[in-house]
Amino acid sequence: GENVEQHPSTLSVQEGDSAVIKCTYSDSASNYFPWYKQELGKRPQLIIDIRSNVGEKKDQRIAVTLNKTAKHFSLHITETQPEDSAVYFCAASPNTGFQKLVFGTGTRLLVSP
């Protein structure tokens, strides 16, 4: 079945720096890749997603890139702010018919003022 690996497990940056989180997936049939932000004690919040027919998507300070050949996708956060501090999860949907998301193990991002 699908397997999603996420790196790094922790990431510390200074306010204003950029942060990059990378994920790789194993199933070449995967076609949907969302990213979730989970603050301590709160629900996972969908922040951006990308489908396999698109190589890059941006939403203000957040962007996601997808390399289908290499089977990896990345989350880019520019001009980081302390409120960006959270755990970020990537996920992949292995098959349209099954609808489940396979999640990475998460990256704890700490943005220091």
Add this chain to the structure above:
Amino acid sequence: EAGVTQSPTHLIKTRGQQATLRCSPISGHTSVYWYQQALGLGLQFLLWYDEGEERNRGNFPPRFSGRQFPNYSSELNVNALELEDSALYLCASSSGTGGFIQPQHFGDGTRLSIL
């Protein structure tokens, strides 16, 4: 627009008991998903319900089961509780798939603690 709501917020049970967790999807959403998030771990897919039917389940034993009601709300039942069932159980909902997976939006979860 109200988001996904789950109840109860916390649930404390002992080994061998049964637990029932409830989820109400976003209005207009017909699909409900259940995930388990054990402490410090990622989210593991449990079940997917759509239009009242179980469509897919993850690698969990049969004592994890559920159902979806005509109003699209859902229950997750866990029988014969074990200590390792202690986790945050998250429900998500999405609109009808139309052949493509749709974004899933999560509730706040139910924290199940087994003593």
